[in-house]
Amino acid sequence: MTTTHPTVAVIGAGTIGLSWAALFAGHGMRVRVSDPRPDLAAALDGALTEAAPHLARQGLDIGNLAERVEPVGDLAAAVRDADVVQENGPENTAFKQELFAALVRQAPPHALLLSSSSAIPSSAFTGDLDDAGAGRVLIGHPFNPPHLVPLVEVVPGARTSKDAVRRAVAFYRSVGRVPVVERKEIPGFVGNRLQNALSREAIHLVEQGVVGPAELDTIVVNSLGLRWSTVGPFLGAHLGGGPGGYRHMAEHIGPSMRRMWDSLGSPAQSPEQTERLIAAVEGAYGSRPYRELTRERDRKQLAVLAALNTDTPTAPNQETRS
Incomplete structure (x- = not known):
């Protein structure tokens, strides 16, 4: 980074972008936020107000928080002196292909270009970039909301440079996140x-009438989620094997678990089934406001x-690329 507190451009002011901006x-970073939405300034004010108590509980300075965030309508102006996008x-x-081509042209040559993409690997949208441009593009995928949930999946593309991965890891650590570098791109x-694997089985169980949405959530919160x-x-399974650890679990309980795999569901989710599921979830939670x-x-x-x-130990997989 070029400064102690880098200048960051946040492109896109939906739920994730607003949360990133607050974090x-x-x-202490200078943040420019670009989005074509007409209510950008109001959306930023509301998001910063909501996030401020959370940031304070993390020991961060929220004094003059809004003064460090600038809404910018023009993409080029937002990224012109950014260290990180x-x-x-x-x-x-x-x-994303069109946007990152513009970012490579308009952001400074040293700027790190990160995407919050939830499913699309960066190699899918950097194919038309030259090596220098593609070399500084990679995924920095958070979990919602990123100003609270620590994980960031750092996923290099086929041409991402080792230096860009190193810088991305350092940047996310500097804002209190837990970056984990993934070794291969996969949607x-x-x-x-x-x-999604858990959600697929959850939908199947509700479709089959085994439980309702609220009951399933109660099961997860009070068992798997807690653990x-x-x-x-993996550590849960290792401990579940007792003194014999994961080997005991695999050898003695593994066969019955593998038999269960064959019965896991593949929800059909026809339009009618989808509508029934939506109605069931809305019946469980729709009476309460979103903000509440x-x-x-x-x-x-x-x-x-x-x-x-919150001082979570460093994730074990922090190598840049093999």
């Missing part, structure tokens, strides 16, 4: 693939983070 500003545009390959990366928030699936639900979620997530200690 970066909370760490965090893109949060639509999940559309053609859109959806790791976090969303795991989330995985502290140890994750998100505030409750954020309050609980902060409590979990406090219990775990």
Whole structure:
């Protein structure tokens, strides 16, 4: 980075982009936010007001927070002296191809170009860039909301430079996130693939009438969610094997688990089934306002983070590229 507090351009001011902007500003960075939405300034004010108490609980200075964030309508003006660009545009390959071509032209040559893409690997939208441009583009995929949830999946493209990966890891660590470098590109990366695998079976169980949406959520919150928030699936399984560890688990319980794999569901999700599922979820949660639900979620997530200690140990996989 060129300064102690780099200048960051946040492109796209949806839920993720607004959360990123609050986090970066909370760490003393100068932030420019670009989005064509007509209510950009109001959206930023609201997001910063909502995020400020969360940032304060993380020990960040929220004094003059809004003064560090500037809404900018023009993309070129937003990125002209940026050290880091965090893109949060639509999940559309053609859109990202055009946008990143513009970013390579308009951002300074040293600027790190990061995408919050949820599923599209960067190699899918950097094919027309020269090596120098593609070399500084990579995925920095957060979990919502990024100013609270620590993980950032750092996924290099086929031509991303080792230096860009190193800088991305250093940047995300500097704002208190936990970056994990993934070794191969795969659609959806790791976090969303795991989330989708669980969601697929959850939908199947609701479709089959085994449980309703609220009951399924209660099961996860009071079992897997609780366990995985502290140890994750593999360490959880290792401990589940007792003194014999994962070997005992694999040898003695593994066969029955593998038999269960064959019965896992593939929801049909026809239009009629989709509508029934939507109605069931709305029946469980639709009576409460969105803001009330998100505030409750954020309050609980902060409590979990406090219990775990936000000084999370460095993730073990931090090599740049083999």
